[in-house]
Amino acid sequence: MKRSATSSDNSSREGRARWDRRILGVSIGTLALAIGAVLWLGINNTSRETLGHFPVVTTSRSTTYPLGSLDDANPSGMAPPGPDALAGYHRSYVNDFTGSTTPPGWYLFSGVPSGDPSGQFDARHVVFANGMLQLNTWKDPRYSNKWVTGGLCQCGLHQTYGAYFVRSRISRAGPNEVQLLWPTSNNWPPEIDFNETGDSVRSSSWTVHWGVVNHIVQQSIFIDMRRWHTWGVIWSRTSIIFTVDGRQWGDFRTVANIPKEPMSLHFEQLASCANSRYCPRAPATMQIDWVAEYTRNA
Numbered sequence: 698m699k700r701s702a703t704s705s706d707n708s709s710r711e712g713r714a715r716w717d718r719r720i721l722g723v724s725i726g727t728l729a730l731a732i733g734a735v736l737w738l739g740i741n742n743t744s745r746e747t748l749g750h751f752p753v754v755t756t757s758r759s760t761t762y763p764l765g766s767l768d769d770a771n772p773s774g775m776a777p778p779g780p781d782a783l784a785g786y787h788r789s790y791v792n793d794f795t796g797s798t799t800p801p802g803w804y805l806f807s808g809v810p811s812g813d814p815s816g817q818f819d820a821r822h823v824v825f826a827n828g829m830l831q832l833n834t835w836k837d838p839r840y841s842n843k844w845v846t847g848g849l850c851q852c853g854l855h856q857t858y859g860a861y862f863v864r865s866r867i868s869r870a871g872p873n874e875v876q877l878l879w880p881t882s883n884n885w886p887p888e889i890d891f892n893e894t895g896d897s898v899r900s901s902s903w904t905v906h907w908g909v910v911n912h913i914v915q916q917s918i919f920i921d922m923r924r925w926h927t928w929g930v931i932w933s934r935t936s937i938i939f940t941v942d943g944r945q946w947g948d949f950r951t952v953a954n955i956p957k958e959p960m961s962l963h964f965e966q967l968a969s970c971a972n973s974r975y976c977p978r979a980p981a982t983m984q985i986d987w988v989a990e991y992t993r994n995a
Contacts, residue, residue: 760942760943760944761940761943761944761945762783762862762929762931762938762940762943762944762945763778763782763783763860763862763927763929763940763943763989763991764778764927764942764943765777765778765862765864765927765987766778766779771793771828771986771987772827772828772829772984772986773864773866773925773986773987774925775864775925775927775986776793776987777791777793777862777864777987777988777989778862778989782989782991783860783931783991785993785994786859786860786991786992786993786994787991787992787994788989788990788991789856789859789990789991789992790854790988790989790990791987791988791989791990792987792988793828793986793987794825794828794829794830794985794986794987795828796825797825797826798825799823799825799849800825801853802851802852802853802854803849803850803851803852803853804849804850804852804853805820805823805847805848805849806818806820806823806847806848806849806850806965807819807820813969813971813972814971815843815968815969815970815971815972816846816967816968816969816970817837817840817843817844817845817846818845818846818847818848819837819839819840819845819846819847822834822835822837822845822846822847822966823847823848823849828986829984829985829986830849830964830984830985831847831982831983831984831985832846832847832848832849832874832964832965832966832982832983832985833847833980833981833982834846834847834871834872834966834968834977834980834981834982835980835981836980843970844872844968844970844976844977846872846965846966846967846968847965847966847983848963848964848965848966849963849964849965850879850961850962850963850964851961851962851963851988852881852961854961854962854990855881855959855960855961856959856960856990856992857957857958857959857960858932858933858934858993859932859990859991859992859993860929860930860931860932860990860991860992861878861891861929861930861932861962861988861989861990861991862927862928862929862940862988862989862990862991863876863892863927863928863929863985863987863988864925864926864927864928864985864986864987864988865892865925865926865928865983865984865985865986866922866923866924866925866926866983866984867894867898867922867923867981867982867983867984868923868980868981868982868983868984869898869923869979869981870894870896870897870898870978870981871896871968871975871976871977871978871979871981872896872966872967872968872975872977872981873893873894873895873896873966873967873968873974873975874892874893874894874922874965874966874981874983875890875892875893875894875963875964875965875966875967876890876891876892876893876928876962876963876964877889877890877891877892877893877962877963877965878891878930878932878956878960878961878962878963879960879961879963880956880958880959880960881958881959881960881961882958882959885906886906886907886908886911886912887905887906887907887956887958887960888904888905888906889903889904889905889906889930889932889937889956889960890902890903890904890905890906890915891903891928891929891930891939892928892941894922895975896974896975897922898921898922898923899919899920899921899922900917900918900919900920900922901917901918901920901922901928901941902915902916902917902918903915903916903930903939903946903947905937905949905954905955907954907955907956908954912954914949916939916946916947918941918946918947920941925986926941926942927940927941927942927943928940928941929941932955932956932960933955933993934952934955934957935950935952935955936948936949936950936955937949937950937955962988962990964983964985966981966983
């Protein structure tokens, strides 16, 4: 079902619904351990399985999955991967964000999340400029100097199964920065988070949500989020594979619990200062150079 959201009000409802359902997490770990402990604070009636930490990822090793192609003209130094970059798939969508207006099919979030009265989305906190999509968090005088965040979805385009690759970085710790797939029906779960910082600049995580009581499997990785990275998720009937910089760093293969309904791509910054979760200490930005999406060949 195609989203009918064509206004900030509809986008606000999507943002609020997402906040109603979000699990709020904070990961802790130490570089001295190959497998670190992860503590996640979540909603009630949640079943969790934590798979631990991956070590730091570098791009010096050979890659198996799409990374992009070297291009100094792009802000990140990489252009989007080509039409046949993923074996068995064809590129069905690409956006290098070279324009200055919201592209067709993308919708900006605004409004107060009903699950967090202290939070605030505002469409003016999403900017298309300098060859990038930018989500910006700052204390906004229009809201009595509250921390206001940016969020948007590609709700005009959805698919059941497919692959998504996003070239991005963040400026600093503060809000929780999330890149995810969200059900088109807006009935949650399921949810696939393929890059979620939990307000850190030193790590990210992936999470799969499913079931009426929100079962969760998640895994973290030590990585410098202030540098450019290509984050990917390959979602099929039998597996969900998570990649960064062309290499796999996690997977989920419990077929019965893999989402089987249309989903769309979302980017969000989340702040919950009233609960002392993800409360920024300084303005923060998520920069996205490009997105490339793939559909399995028939």
